[in-house]
Amino acid sequence: MSILRLFHKKKSKQIAKDRLKILLISDRVNCSPEMMELIKHDIALVISKYMKIDSDSMDIQISKTAKSGRNKLPVLYANIPIIDLNNCRIS
Amino acid sequence: MSEVIVVTSGKGGVGKTTTSANVGTGLARLGKKVVLIDADIGLRNLDVVMGLENRIVYNLVDVIEGKCRLKQALIKDKRNPGLFLLPASQTRDKNCITPKQMVTLIENLKYQYDFVILDCPAGIEQGFQNAIAGANRAVVVTTPEVSAIRDADRIVGLLEANEVKQIELIVNRLRYDLVRRGDMMTVEDVVDILGIPLLGIVPDDENVVIATNQGEPLVGTNSQAGQAYFNICYRLAGKEVPFMDLGKDRTMWNKIANLFHKNYVSQEVHI
Numbered sequence: 001m002s003i004l005r006l007f008h009k010k011k012s013k014q015i016a017k018d019r020l021k022i023l024l025i026s027d028r029v030n031c032s033p034e035m036m037e038l039i040k041h042d043i044a045l046v047i048s049k050y051m052k053i054d055s056d057s058m059d060i061q062i063s064k065t066a067k068s069g070r071n072k073l074p075v076l077y078a079n080i081p082i083i084d085l086n087n088c089r090i091s
Numbered sequence: 092m093s094e095v096i097v098v099t100s101g102k103g104g105v106g107k108t109t110t111s112a113n114v115g116t117g118l119a120r121l122g123k124k125v126v127l128i129d130a131d132i133g134l135r136n137l138d139v140v141m142g143l144e145n146r147i148v149y150n151l152v153d154v155i156e157g158k159c160r161l162k163q164a165l166i167k168d169k170r171n172p173g174l175f176l177l178p179a180s181q182t183r184d185k186n187c188i189t190p191k192q193m194v195t196l197i198e199n200l201k202y203q204y205d206f207v208i209l210d211c212p213a214g215i216e217q218g219f220q221n222a223i224a225g226a227n228r229a230v231v232v233t234t235p236e237v238s239a240i241r242d243a244d245r246i247v248g249l250l251e252a253n254e255v256k257q258i259e260l261i262v263n264r265l266r267y268d269l270v271r272r273g274d275m276m277t278v279e280d281v282v283d284i285l286g287i288p289l290l291g292i293v294p295d296d297e298n299v300v301i302a303t304n305q306g307e308p309l310v311g312t313n314s315q316a317g318q319a320y321f322n323i324c325y326r327l328a329g330k331e332v333p334f335m336d337l338g339k340d341r342t343m344w345n346k347i348a349n350l351f352h353k354n355y356v357s358q359e360v361h362i
Contacts, residue, residue: 011273
């Protein structure tokens with residue numbers, strides 16, 4: 001496994017690029033980490049009305065949609081793990 | 092029609108002063124009339140990079156406060172006809188002048204020169220505001236590192252907010268060995284992230300250190316950085332110069348390495 005991982009190791013430039021992309025979007029929209037926490041909390045609250053989710057490991061971030069450039073619209077991306085889909089209270 | 096260009100970066104130590112010195116000198120060698128203004132009041136350095144530190148009598152703050160005439164403060168570079176330096180004050184700080192005063196100063200200068208080049212201090216405070224106030228064009232210098240690019244992005248936003256119309260990018264200190272290995276972002280990556288047009292690429296070159304030691308800008312010399320700066324000057328003067336092809340995998344060893352390393356990133360590198 002470790003040998004395989006050695007060959008598939010992500011190049012550091014790719015890590016830098018990925019980090020920057022996320023970083024710059026939150027810099028540009030001037031969205032503070034506290035505000036992101038609040039948004040995350042509220043989203044969790046709304047979703048948990050309908051299904052059981054793992055709010056501790058959910059993740060939200062602002063990233064870009066289409067190709068890069070200065071004028072592309074950012075999107076809010078949320079990754080919310082669902083614990084139990086069977087008990088959805090949608091009626 | 093004169094151009095007022097501010098050389099800025101946000102982050103310190105990425106090469107604003109070196110770029111200013113080389114671009115100013117290079118444009119003068121292309122026959123343009125150039126004045127370099129050191130806007131880094133309190134931490135002046137453009138004079139030493141240019142090798143003109145022993146000739147300073149008056150400075151920018153003296154001119155603005157009316158202690159001398161503009162002509163008295165301008166230092167003529169004897170090696171390059173048409174090149175002048177307006178040094179910063181070393182004993183004052185950035186808050187002693189205002190953007191309005193800078194605009195007035197530049198208005199007085201720009202009709203006598205083809206290019207007014209402002210060396211901006213690091214940061215986004217008063218000194219930055221002073222430096223960009225009179226500029227119609229900006230050159231943002233960055234290195235291919237996360238911190239420098241982040242600051243450059245902030246600077247681009249501030250320049251746009253201050254209605255500096257033409258904003259271009261110089262990627263400085265590019266290391267081809269690291270780029271090939273996949274351990275440094277490529278110029279395309281940086282341009283892609285910042286989303287502004289590319290003006291030039293300056294490779295990491297030890298000759299820059301040597302030139303700074305000697306107080307003689309290296310633009311136009313046979314070194315890689317010297318060539319790169321000269322190309323930038325041509326582009327600023329309105330001539331289209333293709334990005335030079337450098338760092339192609341020419342050596343036998345690289346070709347062999349290419350065969351064995353599937354992950355080996357082969358990059359064509361241009362300046």
